[in-house]
Amino acid sequence: MLILTLKKEWIESKREGRTLWLSSIILLLLACALLSSWHSYEQVQTQKQQVAKSERERWLNQGDKGPHSAAHYGVYIIKPDTGLSVLDPGLSDYQGSVLRLEAHKKNDTLFRSIQDAIQMQRFGDLNPAFILQTLLPLLMILLGFHSISAERESGTLKQLLANGLSPKKLFIAKVMALTGLGLLFFAPIILYIVYSLLFGDNFSAGRSALFIASYGIYIFIWALLTLIVSSYAHTSRSALISLLVIWALACLLLPKFAIESAIQQYPTESSQAFQSKLESEVYTPERQQAISKFKQDTLAEYGVENVDELPFAWSGAQLQFGEQFANKVFDRLFGQRQMQLQAQSLHYQSAAIFSPFIALQTISMSAAATDLAHHQLFDDAGESHRRLIQATLNGDLKDNGLASIKRNKSYRGDQHLWESIPDFTYQYPAIAQLMSHYGRAVICLLLWLMAMMSLSYFAMRRIENEGQP
Amino acid sequence: MKIDEKTNVISVTHLSKNFAEYQAVDDISFTVKQGEILALLGPNGAGKTTTINCILGFLKPDIGHVNIAGIDPSKDVVKARKQLAYIPEQVALYAKLSGLENLIYMSKLAGVDKTKDEFRQLLAQVNLPTHATNKPIGSYSKGMRQKVGIAIALAKSAKALILDEPTSGLDPSSSHEFSQLIQALAQEGVAILMATHDLYRAQEDAHSVAIMNQGQLVHSLVGNAIKETKLESLYLEHVRAASTC
Numbered sequence: 001m002l003i004l005t006l007k008k009e010w011i012e013s014k015r016e017g018r019t020l021w022l023s024s025i026i027l028l029l030l031a032c033a034l035l036s037s038w039h040s041y042e043q044v045q046t047q048k049q050q051v052a053k054s055e056r057e058r059w060l061n062q063g064d065k066g067p068h069s070a071a072h073y074g075v076y077i078i079k080p081d082t083g084l085s086v087l088d089p090g091l092s093d094y095q096g097s098v099l100r101l102e103a104h105k106k107n108d109t110l111f112r113s114i115q116d117a118i119q120m121q122r123f124g125d126l127n128p129a130f131i132l133q134t135l136l137p138l139l140m141i142l143l144g145f146h147s148i149s150a151e152r153e154s155g156t157l158k159q160l161l162a163n164g165l166s167p168k169k170l171f172i173a174k175v176m177a178l179t180g181l182g183l184l185f186f187a188p189i190i191l192y193i194v195y196s197l198l199f200g201d202n203f204s205a206g207r208s209a210l211f212i213a214s215y216g217i218y219i220f221i222w223a224l225l226t227l228i229v230s231s232y233a234h235t236s237r238s239a240l241i242s243l244l245v246i247w248a249l250a251c252l253l254l255p256k257f258a259i260e261s262a263i264q265q266y267p268t269e270s271s272q273a274f275q276s277k278l279e280s281e282v283y284t285p286e287r288q289q290a291i292s293k294f295k296q297d298t299l300a301e302y303g304v305e306n307v308d309e310l311p312f313a314w315s316g317a318q319l320q321f322g323e324q325f326a327n328k329v330f331d332r333l334f335g336q337r338q339m340q341l342q343a344q345s346l347h348y349q350s351a352a353i354f355s356p357f358i359a360l361q362t363i364s365m366s367a368a369a370t371d372l373a374h375h376q377l378f379d380d381a382g383e384s385h386r387r388l389i390q391a392t393l394n395g396d397l398k399d400n401g402l403a404s405i406k407r408n409k410s411y412r413g414d415q416h417l418w419e420s421i422p423d424f425t426y427q428y429p430a431i432a433q434l435m436s437h438y439g440r441a442v443i444c445l446l447l448w449l450m451a452m453m454s455l456s457y458f459a460m461r462r463i464e465n466e467g468q469p
Numbered sequence: 470m471k472i473d474e475k476t477n478v479i480s481v482t483h484l485s486k487n488f489a490e491y492q493a494v495d496d497i498s499f500t501v502k503q504g505e506i507l508a509l510l511g512p513n514g515a516g517k518t519t520t521i522n523c524i525l526g527f528l529k530p531d532i533g534h535v536n537i538a539g540i541d542p543s544k545d546v547v548k549a550r551k552q553l554a555y556i557p558e559q560v561a562l563y564a565k566l567s568g569l570e571n572l573i574y575m576s577k578l579a580g581v582d583k584t585k586d587e588f589r590q591l592l593a594q595v596n597l598p599t600h601a602t603n604k605p606i607g608s609y610s611k612g613m614r615q616k617v618g619i620a621i622a623l624a625k626s627a628k629a630l631i632l633d634e635p636t637s638g639l640d641p642s643s644s645h646e647f648s649q650l651i652q653a654l655a656q657e658g659v660a661i662l663m664a665t666h667d668l669y670r671a672q673e674d675a676h677s678v679a680i681m682n683q684g685q686l687v688h689s690l691v692g693n694a695i696k697e698t699k700l701e702s703l704y705l706e707h708v709r710a711a712s713t714c
Binding site (some may be wrong): 160 | 574
């Protein structure tokens, strides 16, 4: 029956011409978006590999110099991308992809694509996720709004039912036909993922499975929603208007409203304000007092009166103490900001109860590692590496710098020291470990599915009652 | 075998149906046997379509019950509908599909398993012109659409055929052709219930006639009595009598 209905819908659509045109436009857009994203991804990956390699060489070949000079010389680390980021760039353009690690400072990531974007690009970026999340539901609505309502208007619904067709089977066949059509547009994406899983790198099976499953459910939800509205509508016109209103609310207005509401509810400072707050809270009289106290404690511990009498280079110990003092401030201030951003993110996710778009968008970005949580994980890993660098360099100065200082010479580290600091490599954790960040969205998407399936029962009853006044 | 001796395919027993304060059907009973054509006559609003909708299971009777080949539509509507075919005044088919495609789709949905050639033969059997078989239904006349409707009934080997105003809007030639088709179906044992205003067709084709007015069955005629009665006078007499009450 499903194949029969699919075939009949296909013949009708083909003769009508509308399906072919609409489908061709969306497929063309999808192909363009996929090719352009893939091309851009390949370019960026090559550049990132080159930069990472040259950056390591730069660090290793910086020559002999004081460890603290090297700490200020700094290193740049590159944020990795998953293969799925081709499909959903998420917040990548706003987050930046390079982090500079240096002494005394915890930097924000650099090279945010959006800064280089022309005004039109900021209006809306054409990527596969945008097409699948926003345009595909619209296409499904345009192709399916009249599925039942037109049958009602033309009288074929009564004819079909009088012919002994079960309303349940009719509804299911129509839903499957529309879902099948939706999945047809998703098929190139599935093929790309499967191919990349088999022959490429940067693809995780778990993330890919979550990505495919969530989009599959999303397409099914829109097919059910379209058929439910079509079953209840008296005319195809009213079905189309109702569905377009739902689409505009779910995919355009509610997400905007949810973002605004999240910002209002959990406000964050501007980047400039935050940076100046960092400066003012790190370099305080308390810091000087803490350093003085540390100095007194150290002198007392070693039973000496002057730092020159200590069995190690005091400058290294003092620098490390200063780092640790600043780290506490960083942990507090960045922690507060992260909490606000996470609260914004969760607040936004909660709106998924009103919009399957928000649910899918959240899951999709998580699977593609282009959301806030993944960015924060990278940021944390970068900060750990920065602290490791500072501890290693300051420790080396403290342990080995005394002889040079006593000879009134500045201590210089060499390549051996630079090599003792490992190259930064980072891999995102398994997606299951990040459930707390996107779990709410998963629950909302499943709730949407359950709600649509429950409403389908009533839609079938509505079809069953066809002919009643 | 005489019709009287055949089994009932459609049984309507003490059927009543109200819509709020309005009594659409008021305690009517009749049967249609295998091979019998029953013409249900009555003016607009007499309750004919409500009766048909109760038989088709689109409406549930308030009182009384309906039985289609041993199945009560209010209990198992899908099974009951599988026993019958329904041809409304305007046969509803898919305008973009051809006659053959409509027949195949409708029949297969009803569980009929036939080859394309067999379906083609059915269209030939109902005298649908061969050149029209593959043309979209949108270009068909009403008579041609009805032929496709009858072909659907033939394909699913329906035990009962329900016709709602089948000849309204047909030219005399198409009406005659249609009459021949339903008589052929009756001869094959199909029970036919035909709600109509067409007194001439009723007198010509029906084995029994039931006149409805204001929801009630006001007169019945069976067999030769139909031909021997001045049906138009009888009909008008009942309709006028009711309107003066």
